[in-house]
Amino acid sequence: MSIRKLPCLCIGLSAIAGLWACHAVWLTSDTWPLALLGLWGLAALALLRVKEWLSSCRKAMLSVFAVVKVIGKWLACLFILLGVAVACVHSIKDLHSSMVWDVMATSVPKWTELKYDDEAVAAFFSNASNLKDWLTSLDLDDDGKLGMAKVAEAVLQTAFLACAAGAAVKCCRRWFGKHGQVTAYDAVLAFDSLAHFLATGEIKYLQFAESQFDALHEDRFRIVAVVGLFDKGKTWLTNKLFRKNLPNGKLCTTKGLSFLWVPERRMLVLDSAGVQGTVSYKSQAVDSILDARTTESLMFDMISRISHHMIFVVNDFTWLEQEYEAMLLRKYLSAHQNKELIVVHNLRMTSRVHEAQELFERQITQCYEGGSSHMGKLLFTAELGDAHLPVHHIGLCQEYTQAGRKFNNTNCDYLMQQLEHRHTLGSKVILTKLLETEFTRLIPKFVLVETAPEVDKAVQELKVEYSDSESQLATRKPEPGEGEYLVRGVMKLVLPRRDAQVTMKKQGVISPLGEIIAHDVSFEPNVNVFDQRVEDGTERHITIECPGVSEEDIEWEELSNGVKVTIQKSKAIDEAVVQPVQPIMQNHGTWFKNFVFDHGDGRFELRGGEDCILEQGVLTIKLHKSSQSRRGKVGRHVADPLPTLLTATAASSISGFEVIPAADKEAAEAGAEI
Missing domain, CATH: 3.40.50.300 (P-loop containing nucleotide triphosphate hydrolases)
Incomplete structure (x- = not known):
């Protein structure tokens, strides 16, 4: 093959690849044909690079080959565009009826979503059988039946190509996934x-x-x-x-x-x-x-x-x-x-x-x-x-x-x-x-240590120590192509005494997640929410049972239509300075919950700090259902407050706020205007 034929070969290969790739992309809605098209392009460029290298031996012909290279690239792009147009025209010619478009709209996505080849084949033959039965049931003359038969043949051929392309793509992915290099955990x-x-x-x-x-x-x-x-x-x-x-x-x-x-x-x-x-x-x-x-x-x-x-x-x-x-x-x-x-x-x-x-x-x-x-x-x-x-x-x-x-x-x-x-x-x-x-x-949170009663409690502590071991083959069975594992070390349980017996705590409790665990000390208070009718409307009460908690441990934050409550409970007994007779279970930690209600029930709001009351270990929060009509002007909010409504305003202190009655606030504003 002469050097002059290399650009023509590159152009021809690129055009063929463009026709095939664009047609496959249109059928399967996938991008893997574009990758093969890219490989063809790289091969063409490689051939052009070889031509460039050979042309360096002839300085007189260098400019000619450069022009040929540019022309070859533009012609390759032109042939690819022509390939797209030909593929579209060819497909539209086959799918010349509305029935074909309807079948393709329902069939092609189905082929690409199937995960197994046998499902794709079964679905194809099922659709083919249904289409033939529908054609035989039509009352048409011979010319009409011949035309519909051609349409049906075009539909089945196009659907079969889509089915085959989708199955081939999934087979390739499955093959690469199984035969690729398996990564092992370190x-x-x-x-x-x-x-x-x-x-x-x-x-x-x-x-x-x-x-x-x-x-x-x-x-x-x-x-x-x-x-x-x-x-x-x-x-x-x-x-x-x-x-x-x-x-x-x-x-x-x-x-x-x-x-x-x-x-x-x-x-x-x-x-x-x-x-x-x-x-x-x-x-x-x-x-x-x-x-x-x-x-x-x-x-x-x-x-x-x-x-x-x-x-x-x-x-x-x-x-x-x-x-x-x-x-x-x-x-x-x-x-x-x-x-x-x-x-x-x-x-x-x-x-x-x-x-x-x-x-x-x-x-x-x-x-x-x-x-x-x-x-x-x-x-x-x-x-x-x-x-x-x-x-x-x-x-x-x-x-x-x-x-x-x-x-x-x-x-x-x-x-x-x-x-x-x-x-x-x-x-x-x-x-x-x-x-x-x-x-x-x-x-130690999940086990019990049984030793002689005269042994000091401080000596009964469990420890876990790491010790190196000689590299030996592990008993773990590796995955195919994964390799072998070696035992590099061992985490050993160190007992306080040789005669000590260590057992897991069997008196389990059920956590809020439905788990049975040996020792649960998380703080999870009981919560109740209910509505109560009062003189000026409806109040939504939130009661939280939290014994052992003071007012300083409770924080609340008003949300768009609700309230957020955060409670911090500390341990009442310092376990480091006492000698437990039985395992001490102290519920402690931080608990929080967002009480957000549906706007369809109305708007609930806090009217002041006195609506949060802690009595005898029970926190009660009262949310009032707002019944006032809201209206406003540009730059100023105007509302019709309830007679007992309290309005929160910023205090002089940066970290706090004060609550004043709405009537006092309006009187102060009126005095300021005068």
């Missing part, structure tokens, strides 16, 4: 049962044989925890954010605490098995459900302590997931941790743009006060008051769909920005020391 803390840990006295720390992460030396990084209920897409989100291929799906379950080291971002990603997973009957010493719930509670507590960032993954934002979010915020508030929570809504069954926006608005925007982000759609920041940090809500949709292509990449970039700009380089951490410290702090 380290795994094999802890999935507290009862098993108490029986064996050790937890193995496994590390991937080819991992470069060093958990024994101090380093500066950030720990990013991905938490949530069982099977909500935590591993899928990790793969999406950090471009990994960790094993995920229904048959892949994360065990214990799994760590993924991302050196380019100085992040250590923590993945867990999730809450409310399948109960294991490995432990026969105690009830298996109690063991599972207690283990989950301990792990959830530890993750919230050691992580710099928390990503909470949900699907449908139900009340149970909302309770877990509120519980996590209360843990942050009681521990005075300056952390912002990120909630990722994995809308994995949503493929259309308008459905995703309506679902996100119904679950988030209409339920929380805050504002949407200007960085994109499905982004919302909920404001929970001055005492709490904001909660960022981010929505992600089903991959390889219209909604997924529109939102996922933009929202993932926004999420990474939230993670990277909160802490510059994290903090200096030795992972093994951090795990050792938190285990030592949390284990």
